Amino acid sequence: MKALCWTGVNETAVETVDDPRILNDRDIILKVRLSTTCGSDLHLLGGYIPSMRAGDVLGHEFMGEVVEVGAAVRNHRVGDRVTVCSFIACGRCWYCARGLFSLCDNGNPNPGLTDLMWGSAIGGCFAYSHALGGFAGSHAEYVRVPYADQGAFTVPDGVSDTAALFASDAAPTGWTGADGAGITPGDTVAVWGAGGVGQMAARGAMLMGAEQVIVIDRLPERLQQVQRYIGAETLDHTKDDVVAELKERTGGRGPDVCIEAVGMEARSTGPAYLYDRIKQQLRLQTDRPTALREAVYACRKGGSLFVLGVFGGAIDKFPMGALMNKALTVRGAQQHGQRYIPRILQHIADGELSTEHLATHVMSLDDGPRGYRMFKEKQDGCVRAVFRPDGAATPAR
Ligand SMILES: NC(=O)c1ccc[n+]([C@@H]2O[C@H](COP(=O)([O-])OP(=O)(O)OC[C@H]3O[C@@H](n4cnc5c(N)ncnc54)[C@H](O)[C@@H]3O)[C@@H](O)[C@H]2O)c1
Ligand SMILES: [Zn+2]
Ligand SMILES: [Zn+2]
Incomplete structure (x- = not known):
């Protein structure tokens, strides 16, 4: 065949x-x-x-x-x-x-x-x-x-x-993230990535009772799909400071739930991203955790983070201090x-x-x-x- x-x-x-x-x-x-x-x-x-x-x-x-x-x-x-x-x-x-x-x-x-x-x-x-x-x-x-x-x-x-x-x-992955993150009615949810997985996570979150869902990406055609077919808010990470903007839209607190649907090939700008790319290309780290780090910083104190994006091995500069001190719950799954x-x-x-x-x-x-x-x-x-x-x-x- x-x-x-x-x-x-x-x-x-x-x-x-x-x-x-x-x-x-x-x-x-x-x-x-x-x-x-x-x-x-x-x-x-x-x-x-x-x-x-x-x-x-x-x-x-x-x-x-x-x-x-x-x-x-x-x-x-x-x-x-x-x-x-x-x-x-x-x-x-x-x-x-x-x-x-x-x-x-x-x-x-x-x-x-x-x-x-x-x-x-x-x-x-x-x-x-x-x-x-x-x-x-x-x-x-x-x-x-x-x-x-x-x-x-x-x-x-x-x-x-x-x-x-x-x-x-794509859809059951989104549901795995939204359900596994423990969304409760009225929650604010931020989703990194507007690919098939991120879009489905956003819709799953809405059907599970989230009140406000914000999807982050840089590709306009994907963000348009989010607005038209998913019914969520959008945020362009190349135009706005994501952490500041998410705080702004959530009364200064940050999202209750963050879902990472980008994974090991995240893109960004600036020196931190360059550092990740070089380290990945030299095989000094296996994955580029750009969106993951941002999610840890953005999440409200005591909030929950679900990692749907695929990671394979070890990453560098992971904000363990923020995770521990802000009392975040972090989960992930295939x-x-x-x-x-x-x-x-x-x-x-x-x-x-x-x-x-x-x-x-x-x-x-x-x-x-x-x-x-x-x-x-x-x-x-x-x-x-x-x-x-x-x-x-x-x-x-
Ligand atoms: N956990 C699972 O069972 C499971 C299942 C399917 C896919 N995945 C993983 O989920 C991730 C997404 O899958 P997909 O099919 O939607 O992929 P995709 O490549 O279609 O979409 C990824 C999106 O992330 C965006 N992105 C890149 N860097 C970003 C950043 N810094 N901030 C915000 N957005 C950023 C890209 O522009 C792109 O739109 C991948 O890592 C994939 O391997 C996991
Ligand atoms: Zn897949
Ligand atoms: Zn079995």
Whole structure:
């Protein structure tokens, strides 16, 4: 079959690879209808996540049609239209039983490297390096979905393929952050990053009762989407002093909840940013924590910070003093989508959550390398490049 593969740092190519097969009774095989790029793919593409191999099939945010079902699968039949959680979880281990699905003890068949890097291995993810399981991704005609009863969710009639696509990764990641940060009705929430993840975190926060939500980015087309489709306030970090402006808009106190949805490749200006870039390029630190630091400074005393942006290793100049003395609660996670996807699909069906607007560029899988370049360079207002393995392309919205 045809698949879009990682072939080296900042290089992808459409290649012919083996068709997936059922390997386990709890697997299904999915014919991919739509698969999209995510900010996490950029960290892979840029070589910041170790243990990628040339020829690995990319893609972890996807939906499609079930074409084959393992003998032990109960919830799905051939022909079902499903969206699939990007993290793979067994549904039965100690962590799954507590709803911490991305920490599943059985999701990652290759736990050695992350065990060494982080003290414990976390679960597995489609196409997220061999350290996170070495699973083939969804930028392909077909994909094997392990533990399908746990990770695949039937899309309700009336929810389009495009809308359901983002219930796979961007939206449940946003919900993981908003819920995990412990939003209570009336809260003020600031979200760093207006990509798919930040936008969904902002909408999740609103649906969980936040009164004021402010999304920070520098890209005007993304900030416009936030105003139009999410209904949140915006802030351009290249025009305003973010910490001062957030205080100004919150009666001098700062946001109750801060959600970081930028991750290890944050951008900024000034000497501190230059220092981070140089250190990252020299591999003296693995990640650029620009937005993370700002969130720690901006958060109100006793507030809560949730880190959704992906970080891989160690960072420098982390404001530990501010964190400790201001009594902040800090959490982070890869998404626990198995917990949130049914509710997200329902919000879409009920007209409470817009996701389709994220699909700014829809193209054939053959155009994958171009799609990745556009997404990486944020060209032509690209928020997500969406690939259709059946070949049909539709004009950009
Ligand atoms: N925790 C999870 O399960 C999970 C799942 C998906 C993605 N992610 C991570 O979430 C992050 C965002 O993903 P995405 O798909 O929205 O990515 P994206 O690349 O589309 O968006 C990132 C946004 O951050 C903005 N940004 C950069 N520097 C900033 C700064 N200093 N202040 C404010 N905004 C800044 C960029 O302009 C961009 O709009 C990535 O790190 C990704 O790896 C995590
Ligand atoms: Zn993702
Ligand atoms: Zn498990």
